[in-house]
Amino acid sequence: MIEVKDLHKGFNGVDVLKGISTSFLAGKTNLIIGQSGSGKTVFLKSLIGLHVPEKGTISFDGRINTAFSEQEKMQWRQEIGMVFQGSALFDSQTVEENVMFPLKMFTKKKPSEMLDRVNTVLKRVNLENSNKKLPAELSGGMQKRVAIARAIVMNPKYLFCDEPNSGLDPQTAIVIDNLIQEITEEFKITTVINTHDMNSVIEIGEKIVFLNKGVKAWEGTNKDIFSTDNEAVVSFVYSSNLLKKVRDVYLNETK
C-alpha cells in the first residue's frame, strides 16, 4: 500500500499541492483524477520521487521514500515502473533495446536470458514482431504498449502511469486501459494512474482520488462516483450529457 500524509509541494512561491493525505490500495488499480492544473502530474511525480515534497511523507508498504539512503533509494527505484504521458521511449533505440535497457542496467542476466524476458513482456502487451523497429516507426498505441512493457520488465511492485491513453483513439484507449488492469491483477502490482479519461474512471477505477486546486476533494470507488453528491466531482465527471445519462441509468438500475 502507498500512503500519503499531508503532502505539500510548490514552485516559485505558488502552492500546487496543499496538504494531500490519501492511500492507494495494494494490488489494485488506483486513479488520480482532476481538472488540468489541479496538481495531478505534480502529485504523481512526487510519488515517484521526481519532485521532493516540501512537507509530508509518502510511504511504500511502510517505507518512507524521503528517508531512504542512496542504496535504499536505488533499490526502491527498481520496484517502480513508470509509463509516461508521451511514452518517453529512447528514440535512438529499437523496441527491443528500450525494453531491455533496465535489465542491462540493473541485472547480471545473460543476453539470451534478457532477450527471453523482453520477448515475454512484449508478448504480454501483444506486441510481437516489432523488436527491431524504432519508436518513430510505431503508432501511438504501440508506443504506449512498449512503454508498459519497459515499465513491467523488472517485475515492479508499483506501476505509475501518467495519462496512459491521452492522444489515443477511444478504441485503443480502452485496449490500453484493459491491458493495464490485466497486468495489475496478473502480477499483483499496485497501480496508480493519472487520468482525466472518464471511461477509465468508470471502467477500471478501483480506488479514485479526485484532486481540486491542489487538495484532495473526494475519494472512493468507481461505484461510489455514481452516487456522490460532491459538487466538484459531479461537475467534473458528469460534464457531458452522455455521462449524465450513464449516471442516471446506473442509479436507476441500482435503486
Place this chain on the structure above:
Amino acid sequence: MTYLEHVGKYFVMLGRVFKKPQKPLIFYQALLKEIEDLGIKSLGIIMFISFFIGGVISLQTALNLDSPFIPDSLIGFAAKRSIILEFAPTFCSIILAGKVGSYITSSLGTMRVTEQIDALEVMGINSLNLLVLPKIIAALFFYPFLILLAMCLGIFGGWVAGVLSGLFTGADYIIGLQTDFDPFLIVYALTKTLIFSFIIATVPSYHGYYVKGGSIAVGRASTQAVVWTTILIVVANYILTQLLLT
C-alpha cells in the same frame, strides 16, 4: 535566474556528472557513440575549413608582404604561427561550439521535454552521468586529434595556395615552417584545446539538460548554448594566452 545561480547550478551539475558509471559496459557503448557523433562526424567540416583557411592565411600574408626586403619564407613562418597558435585551437573550437554545441543542447533538450530524462531518473539511473560524462570524455579524447589534423591541413592548404597562385615557392614556404620552430606552441595549442573541449561538452549539456518547455524552448536553449560556449571560449582563450605565453 541570476548569472550567479546559473554558475552554481552548472557546478552542481558537474558534481553529479563526475560519478563512477553505474554500468561500465553501457558507459563504454555510450562513449563510443559520442566519439562518433561529436568527433568523427566533425572531421569533414574541420578538414574542409582548415584546408581553405590555411590557404587564405598564406595568400593574405603573401599579398601584404610585397617588400623585396622581406623574405618569402616569412609567409610560411607567419602561416605556421597563425594556424598553430590561433586558427586551429580557437577558430576550430568556435566552429565546433556551433556544430557540436547545438547538437548536444538539442538532443538533451529533446530528451528532457519528451520525458526521456525523467524515465532514466525514475529507473534509478544518474542521467547526468550516463548522458553527459561520455560527451566530456569523447570531446577531451578526440578534439586534440582533430585540432592536430586542422593544424596539418591548414599548413598544407597554405602550401597548396602558394604553389598554385605562384605568389611564393613551396621551398620558401617549407623553410618558413622550419624557422624558429618552438614545440611549446603545440603544447600551448593542445592545452587550450583541452579547456575548450571541456567547455564545448559541458556548457551546451547544461543548457540542454535543464531546458523547460517545448520545442521553442529547445531551439532557444540551443542558440543560448552556442552563444555562451563561444563567449567562454573567447574569454578562456584570452586568459590562457595571458597565462601561458606572457
